Amino acid sequence: MYTRLYRGGTFISPIPLEDPPSDPVAPTRTAEPVASGSIATYGPPRVKERPWARDKRLGTRNAGDESDEDEEDKKASEEELAKDLHVVSVDVKITENCEKHRTSQYSCTKARKNQDGVSLPPELVVRRGQPFRITVKFNQPFLKEKHGMQIIFITGKNPRPSDFTLVQLEPFKSVEAEHGWKSQVNETKGDSLTLDITPSSSCVIGEWSLSVTTVFSSSSLFCFLFPDDINILLNPWCKDDIVYLENENLLNEYVLNDRGVIFAGNYRQIGGRPWNFGQFEEGVLEICFHLLRRSHGNTVNGAKMSDPIQISRTITKILNCQDDDGVLVGNWSGDYSDGKKPTHWTGSAKILRQYEKNKGDPVCFGQCWVFSGLVTTVCRALGMPARSVTNFSSAHDTDCSLTIDTVMCKNEKGGLDKIPELCYDSVWNFHVWNEVWMARGDLGTSYHGWQAIDATPQELSGGTYCCGPASVAAIKRGDCSVNYDTAFVFSEVNADKIVWCRLKEDKWQMLYSDTDDVGRCISTKVADGKAFSETLSVGSEKFREDITDSYKCKEGTLEERMAVMQASKSAKVDRDNLKTQLKDLRISILDEDGIMVGENFTVKTEVTKLCEQKRTVSKLIVEVYTKRYTGDIVSHVTSHTFTDIALDGKKGEKQVLTHEVKGETYVPHLVEQCAMEVRVTALIKENGVIYIKSDEFRLRRPDLSFEVPKNAKNGVPFDLTVSFKNTLPHPLTKCSLDLDGVVEDDEVKLSDVPANSEWKHTVKVTVNKSGQHQISGSFDSAELTDISGYINFTLKD
Secondary structure, eight states, rough: HHHHHHTTOOOOOOOEEEESSSTTTOOOOOOBBSSSSEEEEEEEEOOSSOHHHHHHTTTTTTTOSOOOOOGEEEEOOHHHHHHOOOOEEEOOHHHHHHHHOOOTTGGGGEEEEEEEEEEEEEEEEEEEOOOOOEEESOOOOOOOTOOOOEEEEEOSSSGGGTTSSSEOOTTTOOSSSSSGEEEEEHHHHTTTTEEEEOOTTTTTOOOEEEEEEEEEEEEEEEEEESSSSSSEOOOOTOOSTOOOOOOOOHHHHHTTTTTTEEEEEEEEEEEEEEEETTTSSTTTHHHHHHHHHHTTSSSOTTTTTTTTHHHHHHHHHBBBBBBTTOOOOOOOOSSOTOOOOOGGOOBBBBHHHHHHHHHTTTTEEHHHHHHHHHHHHHHHHHHHOOEEEEEEEEEOOSSSSEEEEEEEEEETOOOOOEGGGGGOOOEEEEEEEEEEOOTTTTTTTGOOOOEEEOOOOOOOOOSSSSSOOOOHHHHHHHTSSSSHHHHHHHHHOOOOOEEEEEEETTTTEEEESSSSSSEEEEEOOSSSSSSOOSSSOOOOOEEEEEEHHOOOTTSSHHHHHHHHHHHHHTTTSSSSGGGOOOOSEEEEEEEOOBBBTTTEEEEEEEEEEEESSSEEEEEEEEEEEOTTTSEEEEEEEEEOOOEEEEEOTTTTTTTEEEEOHHHHHGGGOOOGGGGEEEEEEEEEEETOEEEEEEEEEEBBBBOOOOEOOOBBBTTTEEEEEEEEEEEEESOOEEEEEEEEESSOOSSSEOBBBBBTEEEEEEEEOOOOOOOEEEEEEEOOOSSSEEEEEEEEEEEEE
């Protein structure tokens, strides 16, 4: 590679300062590119595979030849080196630099072994826009008046100065080089030269190679090749980096915290899923860099791999495999026979390692919270502040109308059924996306800050399945004209729900409209820099921050209506014309939360008269369904019909109707998430008007409990005890347990769990991490899925 670059005139030959200027940053005479002569390389052997070799191993198209391109370079002999100045060694001061750059947690900064058991040396991980120190040791004292040298950084197989992938620094000539990189002599002592190197605050992120060139004849160079990668990240601590975030507490959470929680359930029953982001774990950073290159055809795209706006967009594109062989296959069908259930996963690192084991083939399967967990991991690994965000009652608007339309027709029982071929939109119980922090110079300062991005493949954006970054401030204002995908995210949090009844082919009646049902309790983890430590199915409020007001003004306020009017300019319909005129009754479904799976529950329907005239509900039908969290109905569980309900009192008169649902009735119909829907249809005798109301709830599942011995030590196997109570009146079959945060990451097959019993299991595990630690797990069975839990503990050395 270096011979090719040298002969092509890419390198500028270093020359000594014969007349050193008094001002070290003053302009000096510039050497001409060398198009002839030779370059001889030398240095310690490289142990780790080259990044492009990794790309080929992971199946990237057009990955090229895996062979080491340095073989084309002429090797310097010991006899040649002995004749003139040359580099003996380069110390990149990993411990010192990583501490200052807050990167000591990355596994690659320590000596370790790869998946094949090969010992790997520690690597330097630094953040752009911040200096790091190196010491170059020569075979003799370096004299700036006599000797010439350059520090060269390259990234990718075909580096060039024009695309910011090749940088040449001459610390004795000028402090600042092209593209904003800087080098400065800190100390000259004997045969050693200590330098401070500052990568540009807008440089390409990724794995860089370091070399030092010295002159040994008028047109030839020695080139010392440092054998290990220099990993350069985004820098949210640097004011000149557009991901700069000045709050240290937020940085501790959104960049440095590798454990967290993703909220799920519904807006009334918010639960938490512990998630091991694992951005510092072995192999994760390398895979993240690989994904950026893979998204750009196995090239280092200087423009797009330096710009956080484009990096975040790339991340949402490459983590799904909808159109570019990304990391994870989305599956909402309920059939997961070809892979793992989405509820199987409790962390990102295991998914990324499985992707590597698959040689770059996508991992099966994930749903929205899994995609979001992956996004948080990749962003934090690369240095971009990120958090997972859950939107409850989240709309999916497929036609940019800013309305969620449901079309129904009467069934033979008098109730209403959806017409699937006319129902393109949906409202999910919850949907999880991400926010990343950055300045938006392309939009203006008012749109700096949090940006919504989403890797779950839903709609095309710019011809591919990706989403964002959409300014959260723009979403709140209803400014749907700005990049990227602002209108789509606006509808997720602020669309109107419209329910229609098709009476005839050409006659429809609007039954129901709701302007405040979509976009509830938008949630993220409190930024405390700590691991989640509350009960999962309930009691998550201590760790939940409600950020709804950052996305939308309070419903009904002038500010909210102005935002809606602004957003409606890009909509295909006039939302103000979609207001129901039904004023006779109000149907309410009263909450009954905290029901454990298998228990009986009661559906309570409240009917309130809103007019002075007498009203009779000739028929009121209560129907109960099981559903997926995406809003799709799976099966009908039960129904009950009430007749001739007389409301002849004053305005405001109420009646409450109850219907009990037995555990043995609904349990056979349950699907993952244990989500259910209650739908109430009422027919008014006096005017023939139909009312409909629906609401969803979820059943509580038991939580996994964990016990760890008090004397557990780092790297020493110990007994982990896992337990929970089976609340169902029948056994659980085809059981399995998956653990995250332990060395043994294979799924454990288990025997059946008896009905109505306390289950306990002990498994031998090893943890190679001292200090504060977390093990999380997920229990699965044919009858009951997604029983999860975790334990935080301290592991001794």
